């Protein structure tokens with residue numbers, strides 16, 4: 001089969017590789033029809049993880065069930081399914097609690113497994129013609145009839161829509177509140193969309209990319225262009241000097257200043273400054289335990305100079321981590337089915353798998369208009 005293989009920093013290629021196949025009786029084999037490139041893939045692409053060369057990328061996958069293992073009960077050949085980026089077993093202590101992002105079975109020694117990702121187990125990604133899905137009965141979200149027409153909406157359920165929603169859950173967003181979101185990438189935009197779905201009164205989105213900020217404005221958020229100094233002041237002004245009720249971090253450890261130089265503690269300290277006293281902060285942007293290729297000395301060890309004094313003094317709360325996609329994907333899928341939401345507004349490009357290398361390059365440079373790429377392995381070149 002054809003698949004997108006990681007060779008090393010800034011080097012990915014579509015190659016012929018051995019076919020994905022059923023390896024255990026509980027596996028499902030899916031023929032991929034849509035697979036997105038994610039901001040998380042860029043940490044790999046830029047060589048800022050210990051991703052092994054030769055591995056297949058892709059954790060935002062949707063397709064048709066092609067074959068099932070002997071112990072698969074619920075999922076049938078021909079079902080159209082969306083796969084959460086997390087791989088869970090369904091029976092460990094964390095999966096039982098709905099914390100599928102912290103499964104204790106699928107990546108022994110570490111809580112949490114995923115397709116095609118560094119440190120998340122040996123699983124191949126779905127930027128390929130076929131994908132092996134472990135514990136298929138647990139991990140497949142079966143899509144309703146007619147899902148073909150809304151494929152670009154449903155594929156957002158694999159990661160960014162539930163992840164944006166998770167940011168708002170971690171922050172505890174409620175109707176009528178004000179929220180500040182750092183990052184207008186796909187995750188930040190989906191967090192803003194989730195705030196609007198939840199009935200937040202004031203949603204402010206901070207970034208330096210005008211095209212992405214324009215999308216935030218289109219869904220009713222207030223764009224805060226942080227290319228000059230004054231982003232923090234603008235948020236304080238908009239919130240009557242108090243700061244927002246809630247804050248979401250949707251950028252992660254590679255966050256930058258207005259000159260696009262990495263300053264790893266910038267968004268976290270800006271959140272402390274712009275969320276009000278006794279407010280709360282949800283952090284879904286990825287932070288890593290070590291980052292040897294970083295320039296910042298603390299960041300190399302996965303540490304940062306965090307304004308803990310201000311955080312403590314303001315009595316703020318914070319929650320972090322991978323999104324437990326299964327906790328939300330079924331309900332968010334209903335919103336798509338009943339035409340209440342349409343997360344595909346974020347998609348800027350639909351391309352055949354063969355064009356993945358060029359798409360990685362453009363998305364990595366955050367070139368104007370490259371907001372979200374959906375790769376279509378079946379699409380003609």
Ligand SMILES: NC(=O)c1ccc[n+]([C@@H]2O[C@H](COP(=O)([O-])OP(=O)(O)OC[C@H]3O[C@@H](n4cnc5c(N)ncnc54)[C@H](O)[C@@H]3O)[C@@H](O)[C@H]2O)c1
Nearest residue numbers: 039040183185186187207251252255256284285286322323
């Ligand atoms: N927790 C999870 O389960 C989960 C899931 C998916 C993605 N992620 C992570 O979420 C983060 C965002 O993902 P994405 O796909 O939107 O990525 P992205 O890289 O496309 O977007 C990040 C955006 O942040 C902006 N940014 C950089 N520095 C900033 C700053 N100081 N202030 C405000 N904005 C700033 C960039 O300009 C960019 O538009 C990444 O770290 C990704 O790995 C986490």
Ligand SMILES: [Zn+2]
Nearest residue numbers: 038040060159
């Ligand atoms: Zn992703």
Ligand SMILES: [Zn+2]
Nearest residue numbers: 089092095103
């Ligand atoms: Zn588990």
